Amino acid sequence: MLLPKKLKSGDTVGVVAPASPPNLSNLQCSLHFLHQLGLHVKIAPHVRSEYGYLAGTDSQRLEDLHTMFADSSISGIICAGGGYGTSRIARFIDYKLIKRNPKIFWGYSDITFLHTSIQQQTGLVTFHGPMLCSDVGKENFDPLSKSMFQQLFEPMVLTYSEAISPLNIISHGEAxxxxxxxxxxLLVNSIGSAYEMDTRNKLLLIEDVGEEPYRIDSFLSQLKLAGKLDQAAGVIIGDFSKATPKNPEGSLTLEQVFNFYFSSLKKPVLSGFKIGHCLPHFAVPLGSLATLSSPSKTLKINPGVQ
Structure with missing residues (x-):
């Protein structure tokens, strides 16, 4: 586990778009929030580029990522948005460069593929948190989501309890x-690749958006068949927004799907965490040690910075 250095007031963060073209209006609005945090901002050269459904060609997006990690004046990297495209560049990333220059890397959604590949190749703790165009730049960006950025400025233990949202116990235990x-x-997309997710003795976080129960069923089936659910120490089920089936009468519910895959695991599995494509959005440092407990209905996470 490699912890990035914490931010301090006056530091500069870089903005990259390693997936789809960001909403430039939202991006501009989000910069005010970063400035309020006392940060300077440097936007990568190709953030405003477009190549079909991608924010520039693979080589352009890869160049931006490498440039931000190599630039010693940049203390952290925040993704503008998600969409699609990170899996296309994962095999070309210079992971030795990242390991030599460990710094905060923040995003979610399609950025999951980069979280997985960077963590496996370097051990660097990265952050699954609200992005500039998808969340920060919108009018309804809420106080809790804003407060999650404070974990970048000071090492702190994060605690998720039912004070934030109701949690449902699917399987009992503590791990x-x-x-x-x-x-x-995106986790399913990594299976069979050099960046296949490793869940052995780890807490598995899952979330998604716009997927009907049958699709989520198929994803979990693949994780089950690949041994990922059995190998995990516990499962954190985040937000699954816009998952209502088009034909409810001919569909299982999301709860039925989760119960089928998780209720007999004999390890802690809790759902209801506001982590993912939602607001509030509780940001977590991936790679940090955490404890998931059904008796106390809590998730406690060690600091993600040093």
């Missing part, structure tokens, strides 16, 4: 391990 995971469809 400690590093947090891995993120967007469920």
């Amino acid at each position: 400690c391990g590093e947090i891995v995971g993120g967007n469920l469809s």
Whole structure:
């Protein structure tokens, strides 16, 4: 586990778009929030580029990522948005460069593929948290989500309890391990690749958006068949927004799907965490040690910075 250095007032953060083209209006609005945190901002050269459904060509997005990690004046990197595209560049990333220049890397959704590959290749703790265009730049960006950025300025233990949202126990137990995971469809996309997610003795975080129960069923089936659910120490089920089936009468519910895959695991599995494509959005440092407990209905996470 490699912890990035904490931010301090006056530091500069870099903005990259390693997936789809960001909403430039939202991006501009989000910069005010970063300035309020006392940060300067440097936007990567190709953030405003477009190549079909991608924010520039693979080489352009890769160049931006490498440039931000190599630039000693940049203390952290925040992704503008998600969409699609990170899996296309994962095999070309210079992971030795990242390991030599460990710094905060923050995003979610399609960025999950980069979280997984960077964590596996370097051991660097990265952050699954609200992005500039998707969340920060919107009018309804809420106080709790804003407060999550404070974990970048000071090492702090994060505690998620029912004070934030109701939690449902699917399987009882208590377990400690590093947090891995993120967007469920991206985790499934990594299986069979050099960046296949490792869940052995770890706490698996899953979340997604816009997927009907049958699709989530198919994703979990693949994780089950690949041994990822049995190997995990516990499972953190985040937000699954816009998951209502088009034909409710001909569909299982999301709860039925989760119960089928998780209720007999004999390890802690809790759902209801506001982590993912939602507001509030509780940001977590992937790779940090955490404890998931059904008796106390809590998730306690060690600091993600030093």
